[in-house]
Amino acid sequence: MHIRKNKPWNLPESAATSEADFINRRRFLKAVGLGSSALLSQSLAHAATYGFPSEVNREFRPDGLEPTEYDLIKGYNNFYEFSYDKGEVQDLANRGWQTEPWEIEIKGHVKRPQKVDVNELIKKAGGIEQRVYRFRCVEAWSMVIPWDGFQLSTLMDMVEPTEKARYLKFSTFFDPNNAPGQNGGSIDWPYVEGLTIEEARNELSFLATGIYGKALPNQNGAPIRLVVPWKYGFKSIKSIVKIEFTSSRPMNTWQDLQPSEYGFYANVNPTVDHPRWSQATERIIGSGFFSKRKDTLMFNGYEEQVSHLYEGLNLKRNF
């Protein structure tokens, strides 16, 4: 007989009402006039609030995935547009950088190119849902994140790519006045990422507008970002302003910077080392000083869903 024992973190469904409570508490604080305090106004400035609260999509919430603490997801970010220092990003991304209103342009080889407000886009996509994905950074650390958003393929159906469309090229914002990191450095701003059209069509490819049932914090890529959980984190481009359907493969920022270390595909692969460290294992964020590493899974544990995309491709060379 199979007996399922719940782990301490495996909260029952009844405990998951905290999001609504959270929103109510915000409303209450706002109503009694505390909304103007710096901390709260910071968090209330987030864009893309359409569709909350979202429903959990059980299909994309595997048992045994323990989401990382919200504070750590919010406070441990690589976002070179603001700083190279993960500890500074949260502060610098909330000093007046506006993520609302936010327009996103979809163009290239599509039948219905458009420029659309992000909330409008979510509405057109039919709202949002929550999925829990693993997130593996190329720096050999990982989190588990409950993302809110919609499947990328929904957007593709909306704009109808033509036969010429082979790749998607994503670009992030360029605003050096509010994003101090964009005032130089060795990166050719704005940040660019790309997917093949087959990768983009995969059911896992997701456009996130929230985390933990709340609009994306600025430092996590507000108001809308890509999430491709079988690839290293840098593929999941933040704060998208443009999606272009192209016939040739776009040059993504990290490949452009260090072609010997970062490729176009950047699939999570424990058998292909980074030139400076092994990718076979990972540190789990929030697990403490003495915690053991976890074995990194092929395609970050999504082999079943995505391995068919790479049949016949030499993954050692096409890293």
Place this chain on the structure above:
Amino acid sequence: MNPVAHFLRKRWFIHLLLCTPVFYVFVPALQNDTTYFADPAKYLLEYFGLTSTYLFVALSMITPLRKIFPKFAIAKSIAIHRRQIGVSVFLYALLHFLIYFAYMGSWSEFVKDWDKLFILSGIVGFVLLLSLAATSNNWSVRKLGGRNWKRIHRLAYLIMLLLIYHQATQEKTGYRETAKVFAPLILLQTVRIAIYGKHALKNRAKHDSTDITS
């Protein structure tokens, strides 16, 4: 002698100064810094590595400073603490090394990356530092003789190169941080060579034959 230079001769003060990084490390934990709690091992790894690097740079600046400005009283005062500073460079490197072990989590993980130049440069640098620290006592100086002792301690220049490489390769884009950390040292060494280049090389042979303990 000016009062600052006089004060800097005090041993207890230098010891306290060399210990401050250990106390300062608790600050982010008390401030609830998420980069600390996200991965304490990684935070401490980088913290102690950088501490050791800064002290190494400071230590390596003493000799060129003394050569370029022979009458600079502060440099003279600090120079008497070279051994203490050197040992603290090693102790912080040791912490860095031990935390790297914790960061990797197990022996099998620990040895896995030694084939990568980034890690290897750190390991070799650490072993060389260990050999310098182990011979940083009067007994070793007497036992080895001044000439051999000096020869061994010239490994510091090799350590410097390894450290620059180790520091530069951990940066993801460009070498800005490394340039900042090592700029003063490289500048001083360049000036020293420019001024004393020929002279120093000639003198070296002479110095090698004299016992520094005498």
